[in-house]
Amino acid sequence: MTDNLTTREQPDRSKINMNQIHEVRYWTKHLNVSKEELQKAVEKVGNSAAAIRKELAVE
Known part of the structure; x- marks a missing residue:
């Protein structure tokens, strides 16, 4: 199976990546x-x- 670079996955909103x-x-x-x-x-x-x-007490 080849990598398809034209599709993007949904971002993982359960984690915060401070490097991005x-x-x-x-x-x-x-x-x-x-x-x-x-x-x-x-x-x-x-x-x-x-x-x-x-x-941060954010809802």
């Missing part, structure tokens, strides 16, 4: 926080989106 600029942009906008606030939360509780929402 587009993900950081999405999450900072979605959670209404700065990149620094997001980074601190990830360092504190890990990259789980649910844990980050809980840490």
Whole structure:
């Protein structure tokens, strides 16, 4: 089976990857926080989106 580079998979919204600029942009906008606030939360509780929402008290 060959890799099809024309299709894109759905992003994994259950994890936050701080190494991907587009993900950081999405999450900072979605959670209404700065990149620094997001980074601190990830360092504190890990990259789980649910844990980050809980840490930042975002529904």
